[in-house]
Amino acid sequence: MKAIVHVMLKNGVLDPQGEAVRHALGALGFDGVNGVRQGKVIELDLADGISEADVTAMCEKLLANTVIESYRVEMG
Amino acid sequence: MKAAVVVFPGSNCDRDLAVAFRAAGAEVEMVWHKDTDLPSDIDIVGVPGGFSFGDYLRCGAIAANSPICKTVKSHADKGGYVLGICNGFQVLTETGILPGALLRNEGLKYICKTVGLRIETSQSAFTEGYNAGDVVDIPIAHHDGNYFADQTTLDALESEDRVAFRYTDNPNGSQRDIAGILSDNRRVLGMMPHPERAADAGHGGTDGQALFRAVVGQLTSA
Numbered sequence: 001m002k003a004i005v006h007v008m009l010k011n012g013v014l015d016p017q018g019e020a021v022r023h024a025l026g027a028l029g030f031d032g033v034n035g036v037r038q039g040k041v042i043e044l045d046l047a048d049g050i051s052e053a054d055v056t057a058m059c060e061k062l063l064a065n066t067v068i069e070s071y072r073v074e075m076g
Numbered sequence: 077m078k079a080a081v082v083v084f085p086g087s088n089c090d091r092d093l094a095v096a097f098r099a100a101g102a103e104v105e106m107v108w109h110k111d112t113d114l115p116s117d118i119d120i121v122g123v124p125g126g127f128s129f130g131d132y133l134r135c136g137a138i139a140a141n142s143p144i145c146k147t148v149k150s151h152a153d154k155g156g157y158v159l160g161i162c163n164g165f166q167v168l169t170e171t172g173i174l175p176g177a178l179l180r181n182e183g184l185k186y187i188c189k190t191v192g193l194r195i196e197t198s199q200s201a202f203t204e205g206y207n208a209g210d211v212v213d214i215p216i217a218h219h220d221g222n223y224f225a226d227q228t229t230l231d232a233l234e235s236e237d238r239v240a241f242r243y244t245d246n247p248n249g250s251q252r253d254i255a256g257i258l259s260d261n262r263r264v265l266g267m268m269p270h271p272e273r274a275a276d277a278g279h280g281g282t283d284g285q286a287l288f289r290a291v292v293g294q295l296t297s298a
Contacts, residue, residue, distance in 0.1 A: 009179075013224060014249065016184050062141060065134055065170065067177040068224055 001046045003055045004074040007064045008039035039069075077102050077296040081122040082148065082164075084109045084139045089125035089161065089272060096272035097122065100288035101296065109142040119295040120157035121148050123164030125217070125270060135178060135220045136166030145171055157201065157295065158264040162218055165256070165266035174257060174266045175233070176225030178218075182249025186219040190281065192244035193255055193269055197237050200258050201294040202265045205286035211244055212283035214269040221268040223250035223257075233257055240265055 009015045018036040025033045042063055044055065055073045064071040079102040083090045094104045097120075105115045109128075114121065128139035139145060145167065152158050152173050160168040168174045181187060190213050195206040206212065225233070230252055233239050241256035248268075256267030271284025 013179065014182065014222075016180055016182050016249075020184055062133070062137060065137065065177055067169070067175075068179060 002076045003044040005042040005063055006072045007069050010070050013068050077119050078117050079104045079120045080107050080114050080118045082107050082144055084128035086128045087124050087126035092272045093122045093124045096275040096288045100292040102292045109144050112143045123160040123167050125162030128163055136170040139167045140170035152264050160266040168266045175229050178220050179222040179224050180220050181222050187247050188217040190215045193241045194244055196239045200262045201291045202287050203240055205290035213281050215273045216269045221248045223254045
């Protein structure tokens with residue numbers, strides 16, 4: 001089974017990389033992009049019996065830093 | 077007085093930190109990240125700068141979960157002294173020993189230069205060799221030194237006099253110009269600037285010497 005973990009900087013935490021991407025899009029002529037937030041996607045290939053609660057524990061302990069990041073788990 | 081300096085794969089300021097501790101009079105032992113124990117009678121643990129584990133996932137995140145860091149955390153929990161510099165500061169926030177986190181620099185650039193730091197408190201073993209308000213010149217060299225914490229945490233750090241250093245000219249977007257903070261028992265210091273790179277006349281500056289002399293002196297007489 002696979003799990004996909006999406007990690008994003010929390011709202012209110014400045015994302016300078018997202019800002020730089022937004023500027024670059026504007027420079028390429030893509031108007032109308034009001035904001036860009038950049039995060040990461042982590043794919044986990046899991047053995048049978050690993051639950052969503054286990055993946056949540058992984059997020060809390062390592063995959064996300066909850067001081068600055070939020071995360072969302074998709075079990076697939 | 078004995079100091080341990082932790083070495084991770086990718087640490088690159090570990091030997092400089094050991095030299096600075098020794099020059100101030102400490103005996104130094106290096107410890108490897110896979111070690112589970114600190115040598116006996118360790119008075120202070122140094123967590124050095126560098127790029128532990130290639131900064132994979134987040135700066136300091138993998139190192140913070142290494143075997144030695146569990147031991148460093150229990151050393152700190154028991155009231156032991158810890159000094160985390162640059163990547164070491166990132167590791168200490170990732171372990172939860174110090175509050176907050178270090179984000180990518182606001183300008184997105186890696187910055188390597190000497191900056192002005194204002195000593196915000198002399199009330200710690202690390203900063204008692206300075207006077208509050210003094211401005212010293214210490215090098216920085218980081219890509220992710222933008223200190224972030226929520227407003228409540230920042231207010232608490234200020235009201236408890238736990239901001240050790242502020243940048244005189246904020247280079248990286250750090251909240252409230254914070255360059256270094258102390259733990260609530262004032263025995264753990266995390267800072268982005270590198271005092272070990274300003275600890276010998278050959279470095280071009282010696283403003284970091286007072287930090288090592290103070291903490292080694294304090295722990296030697298204790």
